[in-house]
Amino acid sequence: MSDTAALLTxxxxxxxxxxxxxxxxxxxxxxxxxxxxxxxxxxAHTRNAAGLFDVSHMGQLRLVGxxxxxxxxxxxxVDVIGLGLNxxxxxxxxxxxxxxxxxxxxxxxxxxIFVIVNGxxxxxxxxxxxxxxxxxxxxxxxxxxxLLALQGPQAVxxxxxxxxxxxxxVFMTGGAYTWNEAELYITRSGYTxxxxxxxSVHNDQAEALxxxxxxxxxxxxxxxxxxxxxxxxxxxxxxxxDIDTGTTPVEAGLNWAMQKxxxxxxxxxxxxxxxxxxxxxxxxxQPATRLRVGLLAKDRIPVRExxxxxxxxxQRIGEVTSGLLGPTINQPIALGYVESGYAALxxxxxxxxxGKAVPMEVVALPFVPNRYHRG
Numbered sequence: 161m162s163d164t165a166a167l168l169t170x171x172x173x174x175x176x177x178x179x180x181x182x183x184x185x186x187x188x189x190x191x192x193x194x195x196x197x198x199x200x201x202x203x204a205h206t207r208n209a210a211g212l213f214d215v216s217h218m219g220q221l222r223l224v225g226x227x228x229x230x231x232x233x234x235x236x237x238v239d240v241i242g243l244g245l246n247x248x249x250x251x252x253x254x255x256x257x258x259x260x261x262x263x264x265x266x267x268x269x270x271x272x273i274f275v276i277v278n279g280x281x282x283x284x285x286x287x288x289x290x291x292x293x294x295x296x297x298x299x300x301x302x303x304x305x306x307l308l309a310l311q312g313p314q315a316v317x318x319x320x321x322x323x324x325x326x327x328x329x330v331f332m333t334g335g336a337y338t339w340n341e342a343e344l345y346i347t348r349s350g351y352t353x354x355x356x357x358x359x360s361v362h363n364d365q366a367e368a369l370x371x372x373x374x375x376x377x378x379x380x381x382x383x384x385x386x387x388x389x390x391x392x393x394x395x396x397x398x399x400x401x402d403i404d405t406g407t408t409p410v411e412a413g414l415n416w417a418m419q420k421x422x423x424x425x426x427x428x429x430x431x432x433x434x435x436x437x438x439x440x441x442x443x444x445x446q447p448a449t450r451l452r453v454g455l456l457a458k459d460r461i462p463v464r465e466x467x468x469x470x471x472x473x474x475q476r477i478g479e480v481t482s483g484l485l486g487p488t489i490n491q492p493i494a495l496g497y498v499e500s501g502y503a504a505l506x507x508x509x510x511x512x513x514x515g516k517a518v519p520m521e522v523v524a525l526p527f528v529p530n531r532y533h534r535g
Contacts, residue, residue, distance in 0.1 A: 167189055168188055170189060203487040223275065236253060237254065239422055253288065272300075322376075331533050392482050392527075393488055401481045410448045456493055457520050463494045474510075
């Protein structure tokens with residue numbers, strides 16, 4: 161009881177309980193892992209219609225001031241200064257050793273930079289940002305705001321009934337909107353591989369907005385279980401599983417997140433924590449010795465995190481970091497790290513599951529093609 165009592169709750173907690181959610185501890189919060197329909201049905205509903213996720217455990221903050229973009233750019237191997245108005249970008253906070261403190265999303269809103277960080281890391285992330293750049297800009301946490309994610313091919317139809325104009329957004333852009341006098345900031349983004357939106361709303365209005373969305377015929381509530389299976393089929397990293405302070409961006413296969421302007425030879429090359437190591441891995445002068453790969457099992461045996469990966473001779477070459485039976489493709493899939501010599505597409509490896517060698521193949525990501533709305 162004491163453990164449960166110590167958990168934080170989101171503004172939608174009463175609604176989750178009313179809807180029959182099974183609640184579990186996650187990132188210090190009591191969160192819905194699934195509803196009565198179950199993980200498989202929730203996963204399929206998001207793929208085919210629209211699913212509503214409570215992601216209010218995530219951290220929201222604003223960076224304010226004329227120097228905010230330049231300051232924020234010193235923390236990440238990412239182009240912040242060149243990001244256009246109401247454009248969103250994926251970012252990576254790095255340690256001085258060039259490893260990943262957290263991954264995050266940020267938007268240039270003109271008057272500020274709006275940042276969303278992972279729930280489990282938010283206190284330490286905000287403290288890190290404050291310590292590193294708090295002298296150059298205001299770092300303003302936003303604990304008063306909840307975050308809802310509406311994901312799936314029919315998300316736009318459902319949301320535009322309540323908030324006309326959101327259909328004009330394209331992937332990785334955002335805008336300010338109002339609903340019933342509530343001020344919303346909405347981005348066309350998410351972590352499912354599907355089209356969809358993330359909606360920042362004041363805590364006081366979050367439940368009313370969630371109920372209004374759930375009243376739309378396309379929308380059903382979706383728990384953390386299906387959120388995980390959707391993001392894994394989309395080949396997306398989960399912080400704490402697939403990336404952490406033992407992983408560099410290049411090892412994690414996140415080269416795409418580092419724009420040319422920040423790379424060797426770019427106009428603003430380096431100048432971020434761990435730049436020497438990251439740039440050396442990027443340009444190949446000191447290649448990464450291990451790499452994140454997508455893996456598809458040949459047998460119908462789910463391969464979970466922390467399972468040992470071996471070459472076909474039975475020698476250890478790495479470890480699985482995320483794995484399950486992919487509901488959409490109906491095959492066991494996994495992300496994991498292997499020695500770089502085994503990272504080429506088509507490479508045959510095996511996973512050691514309860515003493516049994518399960519044959520797997522290195523395959524291209526994502527496992528399920530993404531359907532982002534790019535206009």
